[in-house]
Amino acid sequence: MNERFKRVGVIGAGAWGTALAQVATFAGHKVTLQAREPEVIQSIREDQQNHIYLKDVELSPDIRPTHDFADLADCDLILAVPPAQHMRATLKALAPYVKDGLAVVLCSKGIERGTDALMNEILKEVLPQARGAVLAGPSFASEVARGLPAAVTVACDDAQLCAQIARTLAGPTFRPYKSTDMIGAEAGGALKNVLAIACGISEGKGLGRNAHAALITRGFAEMSRLAVAMGAQFETMVGLCGLGDLVLTCSSTQSRNMSVGMALGRGMTLEEALAGKVSVAEGVQSAPAAVDLGRKFDVELPLCEAVNSVLQGEMDVRTAIEALLSRPLKVERA
Ligand SMILES: NC(=O)C1=CN([C@@H]2O[C@H](COP(=O)(O)OP(=O)(O)OC[C@H]3O[C@@H](n4cnc5c(N)ncnc54)[C@H](O)[C@@H]3O)[C@@H](O)[C@H]2O)C=CC1
Numbered sequence: 614m615n616e617r618f619k620r621v622g623v624i625g626a627g628a629w630g631t632a633l634a635q636v637a638t639f640a641g642h643k644v645t646l647q648a649r650e651p652e653v654i655q656s657i658r659e660d661q662q663n664h665i666y667l668k669d670v671e672l673s674p675d676i677r678p679t680h681d682f683a684d685l686a687d688c689d690l691i692l693a694v695p696p697a698q699h700m701r702a703t704l705k706a707l708a709p710y711v712k713d714g715l716a717v718v719l720c721s722k723g724i725e726r727g728t729d730a731l732m733n734e735i736l737k738e739v740l741p742q743a744r745g746a747v748l749a750g751p752s753f754a755s756e757v758a759r760g761l762p763a764a765v766t767v768a769c770d771d772a773q774l775c776a777q778i779a780r781t782l783a784g785p786t787f788r789p790y791k792s793t794d795m796i797g798a799e800a801g802g803a804l805k806n807v808l809a810i811a812c813g814i815s816e817g818k819g820l821g822r823n824a825h826a827a828l829i830t831r832g833f834a835e836m837s838r839l840a841v842a843m844g845a846q847f848e849t850m851v852g853l854c855g856l857g858d859l860v861l862t863c864s865s866t867q868s869r870n871m872s873v874g875m876a877l878g879r880g881m882t883l884e885e886a887l888a889g890k891v892s893v894a895e896g897v898q899s900a901p902a903a904v905d906l907g908r909k910f911d912v913e914l915p916l917c918e919a920v921n922s923v924l925q926g927e928m929d930v931r932t933a934i935e936a937l938l939s940r941p942l943k944v945e946r947a
């Protein structure tokens with residue numbers, strides 16, 4: 614009962630995929646890491662580092678990089694970690710090697726643009742024979758990969774599978790908490806990225822600590838309202854994958870989403886803010902999808918809407934801030 618999985622594979626050798634492969638080695642596994650770029654594979658093989666996406670972290674020799682999805686065929690646990698907008702294509706590429714009941718943990722934090730689908734909805738469409746789970750929570754890749762302590766949420770509607778995944782990944786510095794609320798874990802992870810852009814804008818514009826605290830608090834109210842309307846439990850939203858990740862991402866320049874926001878707040882265009890970046894700021898793509906979901910579920914999302922208007926070039930930062938502050942006065946509630 615609840616034995617650990619034996620053969621762990623990771624798809625996507627960005628910062629987080631690489632860090633999660635490292636986590637699995639901390640837990641005693643040999644890991645196959647599927648990477649897209651030949652230079653990433655070469656860098657891990659030759660230098661035991663991922664010079665492109667996770668600089669200056671010594672990686673375990675138990676990480677085996679490969680380009681070939683076929684090398685994942687004998688894995689019994691797959692962690693899927695591409696940018697959210699590439700999850701569908703990634704799972705399609707994996708499809709020929711998926712046996713019935715394969716456990717696939719969705720570790721990306723975003724909403725698919727155009728369909729407004731969360732990652733588990735995409736999994737169900739593309740790989741209906743797989744069993745899905747979600748990993749989310751406050752976890753900057755470089756800290757996790759260096760073995761600094763982190764706690765995350767593993768969510769799965771099958772409690773036994775959830776326990777098996779948690780047991781497989783748990784290590785001396787990585788502590789997964791179990792949950793059955795997959796929608797909550799996914800919605801928290803995706804929406805906090807949009808709100809981190811808002812906090813970054815405030816930071817870049819020099820609006821002060823009061824504004825920052827107000828944004829986190831009202832941002833939390835906003836993301837909880839939408840997540841609950843989508844079927845999440847409010848309890849999940851006050852946990853690691855909700856409030857926990859929101860606080861982390863909104864409080865550190867390590868966050869790519871917060872950094873993009875800061876650049877916008879300082880007056881850059883989105884194009885300028887993203888120029889030359891190899892890493893992904895998921896909130897940029899998730900913002901229009903979040904706004905769409907707000908309309909679908911009839912949930913007010915003033916902060917996500919303001920961020921999206923700025924990202925789409927429909928409003929400048931100053932006008933967006935004025936519009937937020939001049940809204941009718943409200944009763945404070947989540
Ligand atoms: N970096 C972090 O600290 C954390 C990231 N995440 C999530 O993990 C997911 C992946 O982010 P990172 O690993 O940070 O990526 P990254 O920003 O370090 O690297 C970009 C990734 O995108 C991949 N990519 C680029 N074009 C692609 C395409 N056409 N098809 C498939 N993949 C493509 C690259 O191969 C690379 O793996 C995101 O959803 C992110 O929100 C979650 C927790 C922590």
Ligand SMILES: O=C(CO)COP(=O)(O)O
Nearest residue numbers: 750751752753868869870
């Ligand atoms: O999700 C993260 C930490 O939990 C990483 O956030 P960024 O993608 O904004 O860097």
